[in-house]
Amino acid sequence: MNDYTSRHTILSLFVVTFIMMMFTSPAQAQKKDAKPKVEQPKEVWNHIKQERFGRYRVHIPKGAAAGKTYPLVMLLHGNGNAPELMLRLAHDLKLDSFVVVCPEAPYVKITETIQTKEERYTAMADAIGLPDSLLPVAITTSADWYFNVLLDAQRTLPVNMDIKPILIGFSQGGFYAQVLLTRHPDTFRKVVTVSASMYTAGLVVEKLPDVASSDVEILMAHARLDPVVPFQTGELLHASFDAAKVKHTFIPFDGGHWPTPEVIDVIGKWLK
Template sequence: MSLRPRHVRTKLGELDCHVVDALPEGATPELVVLLSHGFGAPGTDLVALAPELMMAAPRLAQGVRFVFPEALLSLDALGMPGGRAWFEIPMAILMGQGRDWPQYSQAVPPGMPAARRALMSVVAALQVPLNRVVLGGFSQGAMMSTDVALRLEECPAGLCLLSGAMVAGKEWEPKVRGRPSLPVFQGHGRQDPVLPFQEGERLRDLLTGAGLPVEFLPFDGGHTIITEELEQLAAFLVKRLDGR
């Protein structure tokens, strides 16, 4: 299949975004997939996933618009030129010191509320019904996507979590019970040195414990996205596209 998706950089809500689709000019997408990058990555980090997902499932090219927001914080001052973040991570953690994961999973990270408002402004600017919006992301972007998906006025079409983890657990736990019909795809590497595999399991258990349908893909690998994960994600998105 030959694909020539368009890639446009534009501002949606409070954030600069990269918009990619292969739809006919002026066509309205059947589904919008909003994917947020992880800590330290540039805003373009996940853009290449759009054509890869379209190649894996050509149905997506016919009806999906992909939107990749750039996180609001610049990390240039930390010596990461072009790197961005949704919220700050303590320097001790960046220097390789350990983290108290049970405690961290319950707390709201400083800066997360501001990032949430910015990401929700992007969702509002899409101007499509929430039941035609899939939220997702990688690492810190997966955390933000979960946080927003649980707080929107209506349930979105789906949630895609690539190497994510649970944060803000005290706030998420009551909210997740109000989203029993939210379909979730979640992938996580068993050798992830950044967000340990058991933290992916902790997030999965929170979601499944509240009755959410979760497709969980554990894989042998680190803090990354593998081909099998992309293929299953593409299949998950096709179901969201056709499961009206």
């Protein structure tokens, strides 16, 4: 091959390559250069039961004498509250002669805690994204925690074991008070619920027949204008207790979610 032919061949190859580049779209070029997509693994939460430490507030009667024991009362706070709220209620109820315990609900409501700069707790595991399918198990877990608080108080505090304890619950705490009542019907002397919420997964209504034969005294109070837990919830519970022939006192009152001073006075006298 002479120099002319060689130069002609090289020139022809250059022209062909240039024409191919001209007729190749940017999209085609990118497609050729693009690396195959690697599908990223999905990140999800899995939930399992956990054993850990919790805590509860304790109030011992002032001037408690060594060796003397006192009746026990446990108060359960509502969703987004903390034990301090129930300690104030115990003070308003004049429970000065009782050993008072107020457990923290097991889950921290992180967003509300940050926003209010105050600790906010709940006994419902939706605070950590637990699916509804596990709600019955989650309710049992929280109820067991509350019951363990009661047992620990009886074991470690100056509690009179000859007198059954009293249980008081507000809002979500009222629901859990009813869960404990129906699962341990012979444990308590008196049970008070104020503005109690209701979750069917707790099986409260289904277990009411177990309470009918016990000697526990029950008082339920619910405001007609409750903006958080509708009054109809209180009426439904009242009707369910009646249908199961569970003796109880139902107090409808005018007010909001928190009990009025008049209702607190009525409850205080009823407890005595």
